[in-house]
Amino acid sequence: MAGKVGSSNTGGSAGAARPREIVCANCGQTALVRFEPVYEGFRKVGETVICTACGFRYEPGTEVPFAEPQESRPKIFSDDDRPAAINIFSEEERRHSCGWCKNFVVNPFTQRCGLTNQPVEATGLCLRFEAKPGDSQ
Numbered sequence: 600m601a602g603k604v605g606s607s608n609t610g611g612s613a614g615a616a617r618p619r620e621i622v623c624a625n626c627g628q629t630a631l632v633r634f635e636p637v638y639e640g641f642r643k644v645g646e647t648v649i650c651t652a653c654g655f656r657y658e659p660g661t662e663v664p665f666a667e668p669q670e671s672r673p674k675i676f677s678d679d680d681r682p683a684a685i686n687i688f689s690e691e692e693r694r695h696s697c698g699w700c701k702n703f704v705v706n707p708f709t710q711r712c713g714l715t716n717q718p719v720e721a722t723g724l725c726l727r728f729e730a731k732p733g734d735s736q
């Protein structure tokens with residue numbers, strides 16, 4: 600049972616490059632920040648975050664207005680791509696949905712499947728889909 604004392608001091612990465620930006624509450628700029636360790640005696644009790652634009656110090660315990668991490672920005676591009684992908688899918692699905700099936704029965708109160716007599720929706724997908732006759736598209 601002995602000999603499994605985890606070494607808690609793997610250190611080395613502390614304070615390494617971690618560029619963070621804030622939208623500074625003092626100067627209003629989006630600026631990089633500097634981290635300054637705060638010691639109480641010999642014990643590190645926190646970090647002061649310092650705005651590199653104006654030098655304003657956010658003492659430990661103060662809320663620091665960090666900017667959004669940069670990773671979130673490229674999402675704008677993937678959002679642009681997405682509609683095209685959705686269109687391909689919905690077209691594919693439309694061809695197999697109940698609304699296009701010859702067994703789809705519509706009356707004023709309900710839409711149902713002529714095979715199962717169950718209520719269905721025009722957008723529903725069915726394994727027993729059969730294209731309407733004469734619908735060459």
Ligand SMILES: [Zn+2]
Pocket residue numbers: 623624625626627628630650651652653654655
């Ligand atoms: Zn500032």
